[in-house]
Amino acid sequence: MxxxxxxxxxxxxxxxxxxxxxxxxxxxxxxxxxxxxxxxxxxxxxxxxxxxxxxxxxxxxxxxxxxxxxxxxxxxxxxxxxxxxxxxxxxxxxxxxxxxxxxxxxxxxxxxxxxxxxxxxxxxxxxxxxxxxxxxxxxxxxxxxxxxxxxxxxxxxxxxxxxxxxxxxxxxxxxxxxxxxxxxxxxxxxxxxxxxxxxxxxxxxxxxxxxxxxxxxxxxxxxxxxxxxxxxxxxxxxxxxxxxxxxxxxxxxxxxxxxxxxxxxxxxxxxxxxxxxxxxxxxxxxxxxxxxxxxxxxxxxxxxxxxxxxxxxxxxxxxxxxxxxxxxxxxxxxxxxxxxxxxxxxxxxxxxxxxxxxxxxxxxxxxxxxxxxxxxxxxxxxxxxxxxxxxxxxxxLLTPPNGSISEQGARTNINISLLYLESWLEGRGAAALYHLMEDAATAEISRMQIWQWLYHGATTKEGVRIDRNQVEKWIALEFESLAALRQPPQNLKTLTTARSLLESLVFDEVPPEFLTLRAYKLLK
Known part of the structure; x- marks a missing residue:
């Protein structure tokens, strides 16, 4: 038409x-x-x-x-x-x-x-x-x-x-x-x-x-x-x-x-x-x-x-x-x-x-x-x-709060990002995760925190330096944990795409202004 x-x-x-x-x-x-x-x-x-x-x-x-x-x-x-x-x-x-x-x-x-x-x-x-x-x-x-x-x-x-x-x-x-x-x-x-x-x-x-x-x-x-x-x-x-x-x-x-x-x-x-x-x-x-x-x-x-x-x-x-x-x-x-x-x-x-x-x-x-x-x-x-x-x-406005970075905080960011991106790619932009209704803003904060900690080589309160190798390990662990809940195995397709997308978001030297700009290309 x-x-x-x-x-x-x-x-x-x-x-x-x-x-x-x-x-x-x-x-x-x-x-x-x-x-x-x-x-x-x-x-x-x-x-x-x-x-x-x-x-x-x-x-x-x-x-x-x-x-x-x-x-x-x-x-x-x-x-x-x-x-x-x-x-x-x-x-x-x-x-x-x-x-x-x-x-x-x-x-x-x-x-x-x-x-x-x-x-x-x-x-x-x-x-x-x-x-x-x-x-x-x-x-x-x-x-x-x-x-x-x-x-x-x-x-x-x-x-x-x-x-x-x-x-x-x-x-x-x-x-x-x-x-x-x-x-x-x-x-x-x-x-x-x-x-x-x-x-x-x-x-x-x-x-x-x-x-x-x-x-x-x-x-x-x-x-x-x-x-x-x-x-x-x-x-x-x-x-x-x-x-x-x-x-x-x-x-x-x-x-x-x-x-x-x-x-x-x-x-x-x-x-x-x-x-x-x-x-x-x-x-x-x-x-x-x-x-x-x-x-x-x-x-x-x-x-x-x-x-x-x-x-x-x-x-x-x-x-x-x-x-x-x-x-x-x-x-x-x-x-x-x-x-x-x-x-x-x-x-x-x-x-x-x-x-x-x-x-x-x-x-x-x-x-x-x-x-x-x-x-x-x-x-x-x-x-x-x-x-x-x-x-x-x-x-x-420019003063960050006092606090610490933890392994649990990093892995939570990764976990939420994977789950939300999976939901978004499947056509659901409002995702009920852990008794919270999440939207794209949560995934945006989560992936940018990982990016920032990587950029500065931050150290967790447990003494672990956050570098690419460490983040790759955390992403793999969270992916495997979520994958274990997916049956049958073919249901991993979207989660696998979400993983690749997240890795590109956190490892890019200059991350995209909005994850939706990159993710939109993957929507059916």
């Missing part, structure tokens, strides 16, 4: 989603914004080279007047004023139904880190969201259990894939379309007017931004899209995930660029640690300890979240907290109680720090998170709670 120069490179055509009009809209977006996107990615690469050479991120002196000016973002629409609990997950049909009916205030339907971007996952995800907006989405499991939307559903937000990703199944002149524009464009085209008629609107989460010029790009996309469908400017609302270290140095600027479309900022804390490693990982004074020791109370993490709250509230928008990835442990009451207490403490920290809402990954955590926020945040939000600017100082 061909619309002008846009071609579909798959036997699966999804005619309800890839209509002629929708494809024309995607082609218009591509023509208007692809060259700008390419330029932004080149600028990212240039900044990365500077960081690798030892240059630290810093505030832009040319925008000082903007940072000091008393402007405010546009007010939130009615159904985005109370966001105390947001549930997140992939765009798989049962997940969409359960999340929208979970009792959470909002549901972030995710085409990004918790979605393995197979063609079927992405297009069926669009079908699922279209059905959800229409109110007729249902699902019957192979066991015969029926799922349908409840009467009161959560406010829907959609997270498209990041600027760095492409959708190889849709091409213009032989060039793949931006995955960001595909995910945004298809959802917006099919659902924006229907959402407005229901008293809501097209709401989005924007991932992986590193610079305010990327926010400007998204704002231009929004303006173009609204004009295309003759929708009033400012109808689209977007929450930016602050999950890169450079973005923390331009929070005011990011909000300013999106000020008519902004719904605030979110602390994407796991990706943030990954970004911290990419930016600072070559510096010997920035060696991070085991991932389990990088808690939200460490200076680098506390400074980051406090800065987000301070800037958001000064500009009149929501500051959303981070993810609780725990899954209820039904088979062990004692372990479940410990896990739920960990969630409670995390949500208590967030609400007391000034966050206006939080994330959970499982419907079973919604009521717990709501209870904490209901107790300490009686209003719809606490945007009026102001924090002092730079409470901990910007230097704290």
């Amino acid at each position: 061909e619309i002008s120069t846009l071609t579909i490179h798959s036997e699966k055509r999804y005619p309800q989603i890839l209509t002629q009009q929708a494809l024309q809209f995607l082609e218009a977006l591509h023509g208007q914004f692809e060259s700008m996107r390419s330029g932004l990615l080149l600028e990212r690469a240039s900044r990365a080279i500077l960081y690798h050479s030892g240059v630290l991120p810093s505030k832009d002196p040319s925008t000082a007047a903007l940072r000091n000016a008393p402007w405010q973002c546009a007010a939130a629409p009615k159904d985005l004023r109370d966001r105390r609990v947001e549930i997140t997950g992939p765009v798989e049909r049962k997940m969409v139904i359960n999340a929208l009916s979970s009792g959470a205030n909002c549901f972030m339907a995710d085409f990004e880190d918790s979605n393995s971007p197979t063609w079927s996952n992405c297009m069926e995800g669009q079908e699922n969201l279209k059905g959800a907006v229409a109110g007729n989405l249902s699902y019957t499991s192979p066991e015969g259990k029926h799922y349908a939307l409840g009467e009161n559903t959560a406010t829907l937000l959609v997270r498209p894939r990041g600027l760095h990703l492409e959708e190889r199944h849709l091409r213009v002149g032989g060039k793949p379309l931006s995955a960001s524009l595909v995910d945004f464009g298809l959802f917006f085209f099919h659902n924006a007017k229907a959402l407005i008629e229901k008293g809501s609107g097209p709401y989005f989460y924007l991932p992986k931004l590193e610079h305010y010029l990327e926010a400007r790009w998204w704002n231009k996309v929004f303006e173009f899209a609204q004009n295309y469908l003759s929708i009033p400017q400012g109808t689209i609302k977007a929450t930016v995930l602050i999950e890169t270290l450079p973005a923390v140095y331009c929070l005011d600027e990011i909000l300013y660029e999106l000020r008519y479309h902004s719904a605030g900022l979110n602390c994407g804390r796991w990706d943030y640690i990954f970004s911290w490693l990419k930016v600072l990982g070559r510096r010997p004074e920035s060696l991070l300890p085991d991932r389990s020791q990088i808690t939200m109370d460490t200076p680098m993490m506390k400074a980051y979240t406090q800065k987000v709250v301070e800037v958001c509230h000064r500009r009149g928008v929501h500051a959303m907290g981070g993810m609780a990835a725990q899954i209820p442990i039904k088979e062990d009451r004692e372990k479940n109680a410990l896990a739920m207490e960990k969630v409670r403490k995390d949500k208590l920290r967030e609400v007391l720090d000034g966050h206006d809402g939080t994330w959970v990954a499982h419907p079973g955590l919604v009521s717990l998170a709501k209870e904490v926020f209901d107790t300490h945040m009686p209003g719809p939000n606490q945007i009026d709670k102001k924090l002092k600017s730079d409470m901990m100082g910007m230097q704290a």
Whole structure:
């Protein structure tokens, strides 16, 4: 099928989603914004080279007047004023139904880190969201259990894939379309007017931004899209995930660029640690300890979240907290109680720090998170709670926590990376591992920690030097341990591919910016 120069490179055509009009809209977006996107990615690469050479991120002196000016973002629409609990997950049909009916205030339907971007996952995800907006989405499991939307559903937000990703199944002149524009464009085209008629609107989460010029790009996309469908400017609302270290140095600027479309900022804390490693990982004074020791109370993490709250509230928008990835442990009451207490403490920290809402990954955590926020945040939000600017100082952002590196920490990173990559390659981007719902961010942190420890020749607390030979041994041991659980033996094919992929990620002198860039080539 061909619309002008846009071609579909798959036997699966999804005619309800890839209509002629929708494809024309995607082609218009591509023509208007692809060259700008390419330029932004080149600028990212240039900044990365500077960081690798030892240059630290810093505030832009040319925008000082903007940072000091008393402007405010546009007010939130009615159904985005109370966001105390947001549930997140992939765009798989049962997940969409359960999340929208979970009792959470909002549901972030995710085409990004918790979605393995197979063609079927992405297009069926669009079908699922279209059905959800229409109110007729249902699902019957192979066991015969029926799922349908409840009467009161959560406010829907959609997270498209990041600027760095492409959708190889849709091409213009032989060039793949931006995955960001595909995910945004298809959802917006099919659902924006229907959402407005229901008293809501097209709401989005924007991932992986590193610079305010990327926010400007998204704002231009929004303006173009609204004009295309003759929708009033400012109808689209977007929450930016602050999950890169450079973005923390331009929070005011990011909000300013999106000020008519902004719904605030979110602390994407796991990706943030990954970004911290990419930016600072070559510096010997920035060696991070085991991932389990990088808690939200460490200076680098506390400074980051406090800065987000301070800037958001000064500009009149929501500051959303981070993810609780725990899954209820039904088979062990004692372990479940410990896990739920960990969630409670995390949500208590967030609400007391000034966050206006939080994330959970499982419907079973919604009521717990709501209870904490209901107790300490009686209003719809606490945007009026102001924090002092730079409470901990910007230097704290660069200060790694004290701690140690252990063999167990290294092997856990390898184990989680292998299991997650296996799941992702098999088409499951949200993986339940050891009673946690993991997405790509966990694998990113894990592989970058191994890379950093190798780069510096770090020594574990047991006295073992981490070199290539040692990491190869650990990878082999973890692979063999996991392989022993795979029966019949042919089920090792994807795990073996995951092993090769992990080895390339941790042993490359310059690791790829995102594992998904390399892994996407291996998807069926």
